[in-house]
Amino acid sequence: MLTVEDLDVWFGHPPERVDAVQSASFTVPQGESFGLVGESGSGKSTILRAIAGLIDTWSGRIEVAGETIAGRHRTRTFHKTVQMVFQDPYASLHPRHSVDRVLSETLRLQGMDRVDQRITRLLDQVGLGQGFRFRYPHQLSGGQRQRVAIARALAAEPRLLLLDEPTSALDVSVQAEILNLLCDIRAERGLTYVMVSHDLAVVAHMCDRLAVMRAGRIVEQMDTARLRAAAAQSDYARALIAASTGYRRPA
Amino acid sequence: MSPLLSVRNLRVDFPTRSGMFEAVRGVGFDLGRERLGVVGESGSGKTMAGRAILGLVRPPGKVTAERMELGGESILNLPESRMRRLRGSRISMVMQDPKFSLNPVMTVGRQIMEGYRLHTGESRAAARDKALEMLRAVQIRDPERVFDAYPHEVSGGMGQRIMIAMMLAPDPEILIADEPTSALDVSVRNEVLRILDRLVGARGMGLIFISHDLNLVAQFCDRVLIMYAGRVVEELPARDLHAARHPYTQGLLNSLPRLDRPVERLAVLRRQQGWRDAPPEGAA
Numbered sequence: 228m229l230t231v232e233d234l235d236v237w238f239g240h241p242p243e244r245v246d247a248v249q250s251a252s253f254t255v256p257q258g259e260s261f262g263l264v265g266e267s268g269s270g271k272s273t274i275l276r277a278i279a280g281l282i283d284t285w286s287g288r289i290e291v292a293g294e295t296i297a298g299r300h301r302t303r304t305f306h307k308t309v310q311m312v313f314q315d316p317y318a319s320l321h322p323r324h325s326v327d328r329v330l331s332e333t334l335r336l337q338g339m340d341r342v343d344q345r346i347t348r349l350l351d352q353v354g355l356g357q358g359f360r361f362r363y364p365h366q367l368s369g370g371q372r373q374r375v376a377i378a379r380a381l382a383a384e385p386r387l388l389l390l391d392e393p394t395s396a397l398d399v400s401v402q403a404e405i406l407n408l409l410c411d412i413r414a415e416r417g418l419t420y421v422m423v424s425h426d427l428a429v430v431a432h433m434c435d436r437l438a439v440m441r442a443g444r445i446v447e448q449m450d451t452a453r454l455r456a457a458a459a460q461s462d463y464a465r466a467l468i469a470a471s472t473g474y475r476r477p478a
Numbered sequence: 479m480s481p482l483l484s485v486r487n488l489r490v491d492f493p494t495r496s497g498m499f500e501a502v503r504g505v506g507f508d509l510g511r512e513r514l515g516v517v518g519e520s521g522s523g524k525t526m527a528g529r530a531i532l533g534l535v536r537p538p539g540k541v542t543a544e545r546m547e548l549g550g551e552s553i554l555n556l557p558e559s560r561m562r563r564l565r566g567s568r569i570s571m572v573m574q575d576p577k578f579s580l581n582p583v584m585t586v587g588r589q590i591m592e593g594y595r596l597h598t599g600e601s602r603a604a605a606r607d608k609a610l611e612m613l614r615a616v617q618i619r620d621p622e623r624v625f626d627a628y629p630h631e632v633s634g635g636m637g638q639r640i641m642i643a644m645m646l647a648p649d650p651e652i653l654i655a656d657e658p659t660s661a662l663d664v665s666v667r668n669e670v671l672r673i674l675d676r677l678v679g680a681r682g683m684g685l686i687f688i689s690h691d692l693n694l695v696a697q698f699c700d701r702v703l704i705m706y707a708g709r710v711v712e713e714l715p716a717r718d719l720h721a722a723r724h725p726y727t728q729g730l731l732n733s734l735p736r737l738d739r740p741v742e743r744l745a746v747l748r749r750q751q752g753w754r755d756a757p758p759e760g761a762a
Binding site: 266267369398399400402403404406407410425426427428429431432454455457466467468470471472473474475476 | 519520634663664665667668671672675690692693694697698729730733734735736737738740741743744745746747
């Protein structure tokens with residue numbers, strides 16, 4: 228479904244050029260959920276943004292559903308195949324657009340018919356229902372906004388969802404609801420996920436495999452069982468897993 | 479032993495167009511020389527309770543309490559001039575993001591010196607020595623260089639250590655830390671916690687640790703208050719957190735994905751109206 232090969236991403240020009248991602252390679256087969264983890268600045272979100280076409284300073288090969296991608300330009304088919312959900316539901320929705328407008332605009336852009344019916348279905352699917360159709364973002368809680376963002380991503384009937392820290396701005400009880408929703412949607416539609424998170428427990432819950440990143444490079448790829456067993460091969464990944472199990476008081 | 483801080487029936491109210499909004503609704507606790515965790519979700523009133531103790535609730539917000547005593551002396555609604563003398567010297571606060579709490583146009587060293595001299599009246603030379611000593615105490619390797627640096631020249635973890643150095647320089651009795659590590663990466667987080675732990679322990683301070691992270695609080699603190707809708711719904715020793723009895727606390731714990739315990743589906747919290755009003759579990 229997704230192949231990334233020797234991906235380099237950089238910002239700025241020499242001598243100030245920052246190499247945000249360096250020779251990253253990974254493959255995500257159809258139907259799999261793949262996690263990208265690492266600390267801030269490790270380049271995990273940058274990879275997602277390069278795939279989505281939000282960054283044009285990259286080199287290497289990105290192939291989505293058999294289509295090779297170049298630069299920043301993305302075809303209509305690409306947007307029908309790939310959609311993205313961002314971290315901050317407060318920033319990713321237009322404050323003066325109602326839920327109805329957000330969804331109908333997206334549906335029309337995607338050239339969908341029966342817009343009205345589709346909105347009804349989308350709202351039901353993300354657990355919001357019709358009562359929310361004519362609300363504005365400020366009338367929604369953080370969790371409800373993230374549901375709208377997910378509905379918007381689903382409007383195009385994509386096959387690959389790029390999830391950039393979709394629950395890290397939310398309370399834990401709301402996080403549980405959104406993660407359950409994402410699991411249900413994936414099971415129902417056979418979607419492929421690439422999920423970026425700094426929370427290893429969230430990734431273990433959501434993903435089949437993951438890549439650990441550090442300073443722009445993928446240090447290690449492993450499956451979830453290995454993550455849960457804390458049986459990483461590289462020292463860095465082991466240290467990261469140990470640190471995220473929490474604080475131990477020095478003896 | 480008398481507590482460092484004693485609070486009874488603390489309330490914070492904000493008038494709004496649709497009536498009074500009660501942010502904190504009758505919170506009470508005693509703080510000794512211990513690490514007290516205050517846990518809750520956003521909007522539970524945990525930050526507002528901390529701000530009320532420091533006298534930082536701005537009008538039209540209104541703070542009332544049956545008792546709010548620091549070392550036996552009432553600090554409820556003191557005039558700002560008196561509160562300002564207490565703040566920093568006897569009670570300090572570390573906030574979530576050092577980016578917003580450090581002055582961006584003043585070097586780190588000058589900021590630490592300024593606070594210290596204000597509260598102790600020490601000379602410049604003594605304040606400089608103190609600042610360097612504090613930077614060393616929070617394990618900054620090159621204190622002279624950091625002393626002359628501006629906040630934008632240091633990382634988030636270092637910024638938070640600088641905040642802790644600044645807040646602890648005047649030797650306060652109580653430190654209120656509001657999500658001090660939430661903006662930090664896990665490895666840096668644990669380092670900052672270790673420093674905080676050591677300093678608070680060595681100085682015999684009382685620490686109020688406000689956080690949304692239950693597991694972290696269970697590992698770091700001695701005692702935990704769980705807040706919901708402006709009230710304390712449960713209080714228990716931190717090591718017993720996983721044996722919590724209140725359905726809200728249990729619900730929060732169960733909704734967290736865990737590395738060591740895979741589940742098919744995450745438990746979802748079902749909020750009950752009664753939680754807003756019932757008296758706290760195990761209340762005296």
